[in-house]
Amino acid sequence: MKIIAYGIRDDELPYLKEWEEKNKIEVKAVQDLLTTDNIDLAKGFDGVVAYQQKPYSDGIFEKMNEYGIHAFSLRNVGVDNVPFETLRKFNINLSNVPAYSPSAIAELSVTQLMALLRRIPEFESKMKSGDFRWAPDIALELNQMTVGVIGTGRIGRAAMSIFKGFGAKLVCYDVFRNPEIEKEGFYVDTLEELYKQADVITLHVPALKDNYHMLNDEAFSQMKGGVFILNYSRGTLIDSESLIKALDSGKVAGAGLDTYENEVGIFDVDHGSQAIDDPIFNNLYNRENVMITPHSAFYTKTAVKNMVQIALDNNKSFIEKGTAENLVSLD
Ligand code: COI
Numbered sequence: 074m075k076i077i078a079y080g081i082r083d084d085e086l087p088y089l090k091e092w093e094e095k096n097k098i099e100v101k102a103v104q105d106l107l108t109t110d111n112i113d114l115a116k117g118f119d120g121v122v123a124y125q126q127k128p129y130s131d132g133i134f135e136k137m138n139e140y141g142i143h144a145f146s147l148r149n150v151g152v153d154n155v156p157f158e159t160l161r162k163f164n165i166n167l168s169n170v171p172a173y174s175p176s177a178i179a180e181l182s183v184t185q186l187m188a189l190l191r192r193i194p195e196f197e198s199k200m201k202s203g204d205f206r207w208a209p210d211i212a213l214e215l216n217q218m219t220v221g222v223i224g225t226g227r228i229g230r231a232a233m234s235i236f237k238g239f240g241a242k243l244v245c246y247d248v249f250r251n252p253e254i255e256k257e258g259f260y261v262d263t264l265e266e267l268y269k270q271a272d273v274i275t276l277h278v279p280a281l282k283d284n285y286h287m288l289n290d291e292a293f294s295q296m297k298g299g300v301f302i303l304n305y306s307r308g309t310l311i312d313s314e315s316l317i318k319a320l321d322s323g324k325v326a327g328a329g330l331d332t333y334e335n336e337v338g339i340f341d342v343d344h345g346s347q348a349i350d351d352p353i354f355n356n357l358y359n360r361e362n363v364m365i366t367p368h369s370a371f372y373t374k375t376a377v378k379n380m381v382q383i384a385l386d387n388n389k390s391f392i393e394k395g396t397a398e399n400l401v402s403l404d
Contacts (some may be wrong), residue, residue: 075099077115078109078122078148078381081109085148088381097367098389099351118327120388124380126368128154138163144391148380149371153280153307157403161240167401168387172227174376178243178331179231181370182275182305183239185329189301190215194361218238221271223264224306225251229277233259242280244270247278268295273303277342280307288312293319299326304368308334320360340367 081089081102093100100122105111107123110130115121121142123129134156137145145160146168160167188194192210199206218237222245224227230251233243245259245312246267255258264287268274274296278284288302289312296345302325313334319325333339339349349355357363371380383399390397 074390074392075101075118075122076385077101077103077118078385079103079105079111080123080125083379085377088378089385092385095319096311096385098385098390100385102211107133108276109133109136118142119392120146122384122388123150124148124384126154126341129156131156131159134159134163134165135199136163144398146384146388146389146391148384151279151307153309154399159210161403166391166395166397167403168384168397168399169401170380170383170387171399173225173371173379173383174373175231177373177376178228178277178370179235179307181331182232182329183235183364184274185217185331185364185366186275186301186303188364189327189329189362198361207268213366215273218242218272218328218402219244219270220273220275221245221267222259222277223247223276224277224279225249225254225260226277227389228305230254232275232277241273245376246265264292265295268292270338271300273301276310278306279311280309285309286312286315288315290315290318290380293324296324298324300324300363301326302328303330304328305331308332308336313357317353317356320357320363326359327364328358329364331366332368334364336368339355 076098078100079087086102089100089102089140103114106125106127109130110131113294121137124147145163146167150169150171152169155167190213192212195210201330216239219242222233222243225245236243243259244261244267245254246261246264250260287310293315316328333354335351339351339354358365387397387399
């Protein structure tokens with residue numbers, strides 16, 4: 074058995090080598106992201122492992138089928154950049170890593186929220202210019218706030234347990250209710266109800282067709298004034314122009330964003346001194362009450378190790394047994 078892994082960064086290599094030695098299976102590491110231009114490297118291999126934020130094009134899977142490869146394993150959780158119909162057409166199995174470290178994502182979201190509540194960016198920039206006064210940057214305390222968690226999967230639940238530790242009140246919404254959370258009585262029946270109660274709204278749902286721009290003008294209009302918005306899921310969940318309007322009006326007091334709807338080409342790129350050619354992004358990026366990280370919530374040692382090794386386990390399982398623990402349904 075031979076596996077090829079694309080888009081492998083230097084920090085992933087030790088984990089890949091460790092897996093290779095433990096499993097006695099050859100894994101070829103390719104630095105470049107998977108495209109139709111380099112899929113030919115996969116000829117002669119039994120499975121493909123990949124990770125990227127860019128969409129995977131149809132031609133990749135046509136070639137995989139031609140080379141007799143039917144095992145495709147992602148090292149991340151989101152599958153919104155994979156053309157399901159094409160995989161179905163070529164009978165290619167897809168797996169992801171749904172729980173490489175829910176805490177990694179949850180911890181960054183809470184970190185950014187705390188920085189926003191304690192006005193860290195404002196103090197930092199004031200102090201850099203010699204102004205060490207407190208006012209007017211008075212802070213808020215999380216223990217006095219209600220946090221609305223949208224999506225109570227693994228990441229949402231990891232975030233909830235941290236928020237609980239801070240003494241925040243919780244409300245949450247999900248179409249699929251978790252029995253444990255149900256017992257604790259945190260669910261509200263509608264998003265409107267959550268918007269009405271929450272001082273902080275944190276998104277932990279996958280990107281789907283029917284939640285595109287779920288936070289739009291109408292949703293913001295239903296929220297409390299001075300709400301904080303956190304998005305560590307997918308950029309398409311928020312209409313960025315609506316968010317800008319809500320920040321301008323003060324409806325939204327601050328936002329922590331690890332994702333942006335047009336992030337491909339912006340994140341994971343060294344722009345040097347070159348300006349970013351996206352006025353909407355720049356508008357958000359230049360605000361002190363908006364903290365942006367470049368889709369890096371996942372980027373911890375624990376998460377990266379799990380992403381590499383669980384993806385390889387899945388791929389091996391597809392090759393050996395035709396199925397895997399983290400098989401993604403293509404329906
Ligand atoms: C995912 O796992 O889907 C993520 O969003 C993190 C990714 C950038 C590695």
